[in-house]
Amino acid sequence: MSIRIKLLLSFTGMLVISLLVFVFTACLFTIATTGDIHGVRDFYKVHYQINPLTEQEESIFLELKYLAKNEPDELQDKELLTEYDFKLRTVRAGLYVRRENDQVFESNTMNQPELEANLPPYDLNNNQIRNTLNIGERFYAYAKYDFRYTDGARGSVYVIRERSPFGEVTRRLLPVLVLSLVGIAIVGNVLLYRWITRSVVKPLNTLRNSAEHIKEGNLQFSLDLHSRDEIGQLNEAFEDMRKRLYESIQLRLRDEENRKELISNISHDLRTPITNIKGYIEGIRDGVADTPEKMNKYVNIIYTKTMDLDKLVDELFLYSKLDLKQVPFLFEHVDIIDFINDCIDEQRYVLEEKGIRLEWEARTGQSVQVVADLEKLKRVLLNIIGNAQNFMDKQHKIIHVSAVLSPEWVTVEIRDNGMGIDPEAIPNIFERFYRAEASRNSTMGGSGLGLAIASQIIEGHGGQIWAESELGVGTSLYFTLKRATRKEAR
Ligand SMILES: Nc1ncnc2c1ncn2[C@@H]1O[C@H](COP(=O)(O)OP(=O)(O)O)[C@@H](O)[C@H]1O
Numbered sequence: 001m002s003i004r005i006k007l008l009l010s011f012t013g014m015l016v017i018s019l020l021v022f023v024f025t026a027c028l029f030t031i032a033t034t035g036d037i038h039g040v041r042d043f044y045k046v047h048y049q050i051n052p053l054t055e056q057e058e059s060i061f062l063e064l065k066y067l068a069k070n071e072p073d074e075l076q077d078k079e080l081l082t083e084y085d086f087k088l089r090t091v092r093a094g095l096y097v098r099r100e101n102d103q104v105f106e107s108n109t110m111n112q113p114e115l116e117a118n119l120p121p122y123d124l125n126n127n128q129i130r131n132t133l134n135i136g137e138r139f140y141a142y143a144k145y146d147f148r149y150t151d152g153a154r155g156s157v158y159v160i161r162e163r164s165p166f167g168e169v170t171r172r173l174l175p176v177l178v179l180s181l182v183g184i185a186i187v188g189n190v191l192l193y194r195w196i197t198r199s200v201v202k203p204l205n206t207l208r209n210s211a212e213h214i215k216e217g218n219l220q221f222s223l224d225l226h227s228r229d230e231i232g233q234l235n236e237a238f239e240d241m242r243k244r245l246y247e248s249i250q251l252r253l254r255d256e257e258n259r260k261e262l263i264s265n266i267s268h269d270l271r272t273p274i275t276n277i278k279g280y281i282e283g284i285r286d287g288v289a290d291t292p293e294k295m296n297k298y299v300n301i302i303y304t305k306t307m308d309l310d311k312l313v314d315e316l317f318l319y320s321k322l323d324l325k326q327v328p329f330l331f332e333h334v335d336i337i338d339f340i341n342d343c344i345d346e347q348r349y350v351l352e353e354k355g356i357r358l359e360w361e362a363r364t365g366q367s368v369q370v371v372a373d374l375e376k377l378k379r380v381l382l383n384i385i386g387n388a389q390n391f392m393d394k395q396h397k398i399i400h401v402s403a404v405l406s407p408e409w410v411t412v413e414i415r416d417n418g419m420g421i422d423p424e425a426i427p428n429i430f431e432r433f434y435r436a437e438a439s440r441n442s443t444m445g446g447s448g449l450g451l452a453i454a455s456q457i458i459e460g461h462g463g464q465i466w467a468e469s470e471l472g473v474g475t476s477l478y479f480t481l482k483r484a485t486r487k488e489a490r
């Protein structure tokens with residue numbers, strides 16, 4: 001069953017129940033006011049015409065009627081009439097007696113000067129004993145009996161009771177009132193039903209349509225989030241889900257793209273040395289290397305190329321393992337200053353051979369403890385120093401290493417006065433296989449994995465790595481490591 005139908009049923013149910021309750025209450029109310037179960041039944045009949053008087057009034061009236069039939073002259077006896085009137089007055093009714101056109105007795109409680117003029121004419125057959133009459137705004141119910149006095153004169157006896165005119169009006173208006181109440185209830189229900197369907201069913205339908213969209217793989221839409229109710233929250237959650245799904249799909253597509261690019265890069269980088277090696281080996285096979293010098297040269301080239309290949313595969317392997325977080329870090333407490341000292345000493349001789357001056361300045365002047373994997377950290381340092389010497393284009397070649405301390409961190413800077421990096425290229429140099437345009441076509445660069453590996457390693461240490469450079473002036477590479485607290489250091 002759809003929500004729409006359920007709502008319709010529940011609204012109709014409510015309507016029926018409220019109408020029943022209304023009718024029941026009305027019945028109870030009538031019983032309570034008239035004190036008579038028949039009152040309910042008579043509600044729509046002109047109750048007062050049939051039964052204008054209460055039981056007590058009625059019994060007094062019957063006595064008077066009896067008197068009028070049997071001893072009509074008694075109804076001229078003022079004393080007797082006053083007595084009856086007194087009885088009637090205790091039940092808030094009044095007595096009126098007339099003889100021909102004269103008034104014999106009128107209750108002084110009546111207070112209605114026009115009563116006489118408004119009474120019905122004589123009807124000795126007494127066809128209608130009980131009736132109502134209006135005088136101006138006032139409304140009366142009465143029972144009367146017409147008779148003849150013994151001398152033949154016509155007479156009437158009335159027991160009259162004033163009724164609330166509102167009662168009459170209400171009684172007349174009641175059907176209209178009930179109908180309009182029912183109408184209001186129905187219209188209200190219809191409006192409420194429309195309101196609920198609009199605020200519940202419609203958004204649900206939108207949600208369902210969105211789900212259909214998603215099922216078909218279309219995630220590039222957005223839901224209107226108007227309402228703040230539960231449906232609104234549901235829509236919000238759904239919209240959130242759509243965004244995340246969209247993001248994750250985008251991410252997957254990007255990863256896929258990356259993977260393709262990686263494979264194409266790897267195959268390209270592997271192919272170049274292999275083609276070279278193949279070429280030289282073919283040269284040897286075809287007898288191009290016909291002298292021992294040539295042969296020696298060919299073999300040397302093949303050897304160098306094979307070494308390059310070996311290095312490339314090694315770097316690739318390391319990079320992919322770092323990327324997959326499969327390389328364990330062997331952390332230990334070390335003095336980073338001591339460590340840099342050792343590395344510099346190791347490199348100084350090789351670099352000086354190439355005419356590069358290696359300066360090392362530890363501005364700290366103290367030992368600085370860090371938690372690090374020394375072998376990997378050395379790789380970082382050598383990669384950076386390697387770049388500095390590879391991309392060197394000056395006469396006076398200088399590589400300057402320094403370390404600066406902050407309370408929590410130690411920052412190592414490796415500055416060179418080489419060719420520098422194009423500012424636009426700087427954000428990319430830590431990406432795998434990335435080589436700035438200047439080095440791409442030259443023999444200077446390597447695989448483009450050096451800084452990617454360095455970045456992975458520093459991140460593995462919880463540090464940061466970045467570069468600052470000025471084209472033609474030089475480059476600074478920085479990395480930070482967290483200092484170990486004394487307790488950790490021990
Ligand atoms: N010290 C430097 N001076 C100039 N360019 C540099 C320097 N270090 C890195 N680069 C640029 O960053 C690129 C990426 O470096 P790297 O990842 O080590 O790859 P590779 O050295 O194999 O080319 C280099 O190709 C080069 O263009």
Ligand SMILES: [Mg+2]
Pocket residue numbers: 383386387446448449450451
């Ligand atoms: Mg490099």
